[in-house]
Amino acid sequence: MAEPSLFARLVALIGGIAVAVRHSGDGPRPQAFGTTPAIPAAKPQGKIPTLKMPTAKGWEGDHRPTPAAGLAVNAFAKGLVHPRNMHVLPNGDVLVAESMGESGTPNSLFDHAMHATMQRARASGQSPNRVTLLRDADGDGVAEERFALIENVRQPFGIALIGNTLYVGASDKVLAYPYELGATRITDPGKVMMTMKPGGHWTRNLIASKDGKKLYVAVGSLSNIGDAGMEAEIGRACIFELDLETGQSREFAGGLRNPVGMAWEPQTDMLWTVVNERDGLGDETPPDYLTSVVDGGFYGWPYCYWNRVVDDRVPQDAAKVASALQPDFALGGHTASLGLCWLPEGTLPGYPAGMAIGQHGSWNRSKLSGYRLTFVAFENGKPVGTPRDILTDFLSPDEKYSYGRPVGVALAADGAVLMADDVGDVIWRVRGA
Numbered sequence: 430m431a432e433p434s435l436f437a438r439l440v441a442l443i444g445g446i447a448v449a450v451r452h453s454g455d456g457p458r459p460q461a462f463g464t465t466p467a468i469p470a471a472k473p474q475g476k477i478p479t480l481k482m483p484t485a486k487g488w489e490g491d492h493r494p495t496p497a498a499g500l501a502v503n504a505f506a507k508g509l510v511h512p513r514n515m516h517v518l519p520n521g522d523v524l525v526a527e528s529m530g531e532s533g534t535p536n537s538l539f540d541h542a543m544h545a546t547m548q549r550a551r552a553s554g555q556s557p558n559r560v561t562l563l564r565d566a567d568g569d570g571v572a573e574e575r576f577a578l579i580e581n582v583r584q585p586f587g588i589a590l591i592g593n594t595l596y597v598g599a600s601d602k603v604l605a606y607p608y609e610l611g612a613t614r615i616t617d618p619g620k621v622m623m624t625m626k627p628g629g630h631w632t633r634n635l636i637a638s639k640d641g642k643k644l645y646v647a648v649g650s651l652s653n654i655g656d657a658g659m660e661a662e663i664g665r666a667c668i669f670e671l672d673l674e675t676g677q678s679r680e681f682a683g684g685l686r687n688p689v690g691m692a693w694e695p696q697t698d699m700l701w702t703v704v705n706e707r708d709g710l711g712d713e714t715p716p717d718y719l720t721s722v723v724d725g726g727f728y729g730w731p732y733c734y735w736n737r738v739v740d741d742r743v744p745q746d747a748a749k750v751a752s753a754l755q756p757d758f759a760l761g762g763h764t765a766s767l768g769l770c771w772l773p774e775g776t777l778p779g780y781p782a783g784m785a786i787g788q789h790g791s792w793n794r795s796k797l798s799g800y801r802l803t804f805v806a807f808e809n810g811k812p813v814g815t816p817r818d819i820l821t822d823f824l825s826p827d828e829k830y831s832y833g834r835p836v837g838v839a840l841a842a843d844g845a846v847l848m849a850d851d852v853g854d855v856i857w858r859v860r861g862a
Contacts, residue, residue, distance in 0.1 A: 460798065461716040462815055466759035468735055471710040473742060479712075480542060482792040485551035485852045486830040494802075494833065494850075495822040496859060499778050502820060505565070505847060505858040506572040510557040512849040512856060514634065514768070514837035516588035520610050521842035522564050524578065525849065525856065526585040526597075527557040530631060546792065550831065551852050560585050560597060562613055563856070570845065570858055576613035579606065583627065587635030589644060591673070596644060598633035601625055603646060603671065623671055623678050626651070626664065632767070636691040636700070644671040645700060646678070649687035653708050654731040654743050666730050668702065668722060684728040684753060690769025690837070692784060694721070697810035703766040703786055704756070706734060709742075712794040713762035719769075719784060719805060719812060720756035729753035758812040764799035765789035768838035768848065772804070776844060777819065778861040783807045785819060787835035787848055800824050802835050802848050802859070819859060820848065 461468050496502045505523070514526045530553035535541040547553040560579040563572035579585070579597065587598030595608040597619070604619035623646065625633060630649025637644055650666040651657060668688055670681040687705035694701055700722045706715045707730070715734035729735075731743045733750045760766050768787025772780065783806040788799035802820035805812045823833045833853030841847050845860040 459713075460761035461713045461759045462761055464758055464812070466716055466735075468716060468738075468759075469711055469714050471714050471738075471740070474709045474711075479793050479795060480546055481795065481797065482546050482550045482552070483797065483824060483829055483831040484549050485834075486825070486832055488832050488853045488855065492832065494820040494857065496820055496862075497818055499862055500819065500859055501862040502857055502859050503570055505570065505841075505856040506563050506575070507855050509561065509854045509856065510559070511551070511851045512561075512836070512854065513632070513851055514586050514588065515839040515847055515849055515856070516590065517839050517841055517847070518590055518610060519842075522562055522611075523572065523839070523841070523847065523856070524588050524595075525561045525563060526588060526837075527559045527561055528584040528586060529554055529556040529851075531556060531584070531628075533628075550792070552792070556584050558582055558584065560588065564613075568843070570843070570860075572856075578613065579615050579619075582619075584631050586632040587646070589635045589637045591637050591641045591644075596622070596635055596637075598635045598646060600627040600631040600633060603633070603635070603644065622673070622676060623669070629665070630687040630705070632687075632689050634689055634691055636693070639693065639698065642673055644673060645669070645681060645691060646671055647685075647688040647691055647702065649689070649705070650730065654740060659731075662731075668700075681724055682722045682726045682728065684726075684730045684732075684749070685722075686730040688722075689767045690786070691722075692769045692771045694771060694807065694810055695773075696807075697721075699810065701769065701784065703760065703769045704728070705765055705767075706762075707731065707740065708763070708793050710740070711762070712796065712798075716759035716762050717764050717766045718756035718760055719758040719766070719786065720754075723754065726754050727752050728756060735759070758805060760786065760788070760803075760805075760816070761798050763791035763794045765791060766799070767836050768802075770838035770840055770846070772840065772846065776840065777804075777846065777859065780804060780817070780819075781806045781808075783812070785838045785846060785848075786816075787838045789834050789836055789851075790823070790831065797824060797828050800831065800834065802838065802846075802857075819846070820857065823850075823852075 629651035
């Protein structure tokens with residue numbers, strides 16, 4: 430391996446200093462979990478926020494994540510290229526969005542440090558821009574067939590099949606493709622149903638309404654806290670409702686900094702999402718969260734967080750703060766909770782009904798958080814208790830390396846839980862031991 434350049438070493442040093450300066454004397458804090466989390470007071474980090482991310486290593490040989498007691502895990506598919514999200518078709522085929530953050534042009538020394546760190550962690554680079562179809566024809570829990578279903582779509586993420594139409598959420602548009610179940614290749618260019626601004630938080634997840642007449646489209650913010658002004662954030666930090674009959678879209682809910690995973694809770698028929706909160710206020714401040722999404726609801730970003738705690742780094746709007754809804758369940762600071770999937774009771778032995786959550790893991794706190802597939806139980810349509818792990822040990826014990834990073838979660842046709850791992854380039858399959 431070539432000796433790192435002086436510039437690369439300087440960039441790494443800046444990242445190290447950012448961690449040391451911002452957290453000198455700042456011991457590890459307990460994670461802010463649950464319906465009434467203990468959230469520390471904000472400690473604004475200025476222009477050099479904490480920067481800490483493990484180097485991407487991947488899995489070697491038979492090394493794999495550790496399942497919770499009573500569970501077993503196997504690789505459903507290996508050798509993918511940065512798999513992010515999945516959709517299971519009615520015939521059991523699994524569609525996988527392979528995509529990656531695009532490397533922009535750094536504008537400062539810290540930007541250089543952040544870009545170098547993200548590339549080292551395989552969080553940005555050359556995006557595969559592909560939707561792949563995986564097929565387990567013999568039902569042994571391993572996909573032995575693989576097809577490039579759709580190619581050359583800018584950063585695909587969300588996928589939804591409604592009737593004979595397959596919808597894909599690219600970073601700049603929602604596309605509709607005619608699709609016959611069982612087909613392994615789509616050459617149609619796709620019909621543009623909705624356009625969006627690319628860049629920033631780029632994942633555009635999709636979920637269909639129960640009647641199949643609407644799509645909900647998750648769109649993250651351009652920046653951390655409206656850094657380029659709120660005009661640049663129009664049409665962002667929200668979930669859209671797209672009417673598939675009229676082609677019209679409207680903002681369904683706003684003030685959601687980066688909503689990604691979405692799922693329906695069946696008892697109440699409420700839409701739920703996981704949201705990545707703002708950076709630069711400390712390890713646990715504020716926590717990422719799981720929340721129900723109310724039509725017309727506003728959830729605080731960028732003006733405030735959790736129980737209307739004002740972020741004084743942002744020019745304020747008192748009316749917006751007063752209208753902010755409190756999220757339902759805290760998931761810990763900077764866990765990067767991305768994947769969300771409803772698991773009916775009995776899906777995994779010993780687990781009640783609830784939400785499985787793929788936590789991609791932090792890059793901006795002194796002690797890493799996330800890097801696990803976790804679970805939140807539900808009772809009477811609401812989350813309860815504390816999270817329970819499903820898969821862990823995606824990190825080396827010294828936090829220097831990541832073997833994998835959890836992203837999307839889906840329920841396979843046979844009832845197993847599938848989880849995309851974009852550093853390990855694997856789809857993991859979890860079931861009872």
